[in-house]
Amino acid sequence: MNRESRAATLMVSVASATTTTLPVFLTGALAVVIRHHLGLSTTELGLLVSTFFLSSIPLSLLTGPRVGLLGVERLMRAAVGASVISLLTIAVIDRSFLSILVSLVLAGAANGVMQPTVNQFLVGRTRIQGQGLAFGIKQAAVPLSTLLAGLAVPLVALTIGWQYGYLGAAIFGIVVLISIPPASAQRTRDGEPTRTRVVLAPLVILAVGMAFGAGAANAMGAFLVTSNVHSGLSPGTAGYLAALGSASSFSTRILSGYFADRRKGNHLRVVAAMLMLGAVGYVLLSVPGHEFIVIGVILAYAAGWGWNGVLNFAITKTHPGAIAHATGITQAGLYCGSLLGPLLFGILVDHMGFGVAWKVNAVFGVVGGLAMLLGRRALRNELARRDASS
Template sequence: MVGSVAGEKISIKVVALAISATTSASLPVFLTGALSVQIRASLSLGRAATGFLVAVFFGSATVSSLTTGGLSEKRKAESVMKYAAFFSAVGMLGIALFARSFLTFALFLVISGLANGVMQPAVNTFVAGAIPATRQGLAFGVKQAAIPTATMLAGLAVPAVALTIGWRYGYVFAAAIAVVVAAVLPKGKSIRSSTSPTNSTAVPISIPPLIMLAFAMALGAGAANAMGAYLVENAVHSGIAPGSAGLLAALGSASGLSARLVSGYLADKRSGGHIRVAAMMVGIGAIGYLLFATQDAILLIPATLIGYGAGWGWNGLYNFAVVKNHPGAAGRATGITQSGAYVGSVIGPIGFGLIVQHVSFQFGWTLAATSAILSSVFMLFGRKMLIRDKNRVLPG
């Protein structure tokens, strides 16, 4: 056990399962971004192809997130997570063995994307049920730390794998990780905390505030995932060697990981205001995007630290706020808001890629900063709607 407040503790087993499951489902898309230079050269693709491939993944995830968000409330969340990890492995192994064109690559990303859309609400439900309510801020920070963990592994895969034995082996190793995760996830009795609410499909939720929060998440995630997809490409374009660009992505991931853990830890010490803090973070992230827009190689490190730390470090806190406002309906509520993240992650990389190919990186980063600022504003609107809503339980 780790961490305690008023005698309540966080299970290391729960934390390990949550972060491992989320990482296994996130690796396919972040490998695609980090290895994009090598993938494009191998398959003779243009720069915009990276954005389209990332969009295929998140588009598929949107469908499964919206349609299966309540599945983990009806069945054991761990069982849902196990199947999602398995199909994530299938998609990655398919890429490694059979992707010889844009279409075949996209086909296997569809499989991985569907698995990711099932995985995210399932892990949220799992954490909400297994962690004491007074420690869920840190728990969701740890859970969302899996995303920068995946991007860190993807970034390290550039010098360690792609530039040595080939980019396809990156997907082989990632598939092996997902298989191990699927194997260790329990089949038996669900892990639950006595202080966490029991999920039930009978618990009502109000849709309009969630739609507003999903829209805000779309804007913020669109900018952040464009950064995740094109950070390495942008660094290489700025004159950085591919290996060093991969390490830059790993550095950014470490920044994002730290931000999610710290913001989650601090959330447990507050009684509310979590969405306001998330809005502030995504707004600060816009500064990082504007630093990228200068195309100055010297500013790449601070831009990466701010972009990943603030611009992509708010997700865990945001999910925690949604779950806190919807006890007993974590899967359905975060299934809706997470779909916004997926929609943004479809539009963001595609739009950014087309802008880069036909205009410039500078203009793309400027639009990303604008999207982040608008995300911050709409988060605050969504928070006001939650407060006004009669079904609200606790202020976010």
């Protein structure tokens, strides 16, 4: 593959994954404005975010084993198209909690289809030697979404109206839809050279680790702006601070992928260490006042939400012939955490305050890191048995 084709593959992967995550992160970032117009409680906001991830779970599990049969590029177009419809509906029609909820169900289903599919798309069109960096760049789509969502607060929501944030995202999605290339005959040969048996038990343990880590991270993505406004920052400043955190996560995901290509193993140990370092950031966000807020945001975003690319890279290295299937399982864990994390965070805020909610987030980060270490041991044992029997 030449450099131009690889760059185009990475751009399409990032843009496609960004489009399907924009609906939920726009809702989280713009909540400080939407709540004023629609009279939503913090718990209702958490329910909106959780519903998005709830509808992602079954589609991730069902799509992963069938990506080759259904067609990678066809599934990507369907997912982006559904996301565009969701964004347009919220921008033009939705004016109540229930109507936005329905739109986010559609958007969540699209995201569930997209994530295992784009993993297969990326591996099928990328040289093996550079796949760590490729996954880091692809996973940078999530912080890119939160960065754009954070900037939408001061630049769009506080100037011309929150609906235009969703409208701009829909226009972006239409451009992405047009840019998805036709099916490649090379995809199957490069992406699935041999059929690999999925080792279910270790993947489930890793999925549990992802659930705790992603639950904490997505609660942060949904509530950071609201939390900082509550602590005394202006909505504009809070939006810029969220964008700064997203930029740090964006950079970390790319750098961690770059170093993963140059490191022989131990990828899951790195994931565990990042989750626990992110927990320190959550603790700092729980401290009253603004003295530690910038450090807390950067640590929580860069470490606590910068590990996804390394984890997906580690799974593809152990399941080269079942990439979409294996990552579909772990993604389901991520969605479970992303469902429960924001909902629990919203309930804790309503009843006990932001300080307690951030501390619970820190506990989630630590538990997620420990689960990664346990999953790593189980995976190594299972792979050793698989190799011995082959």
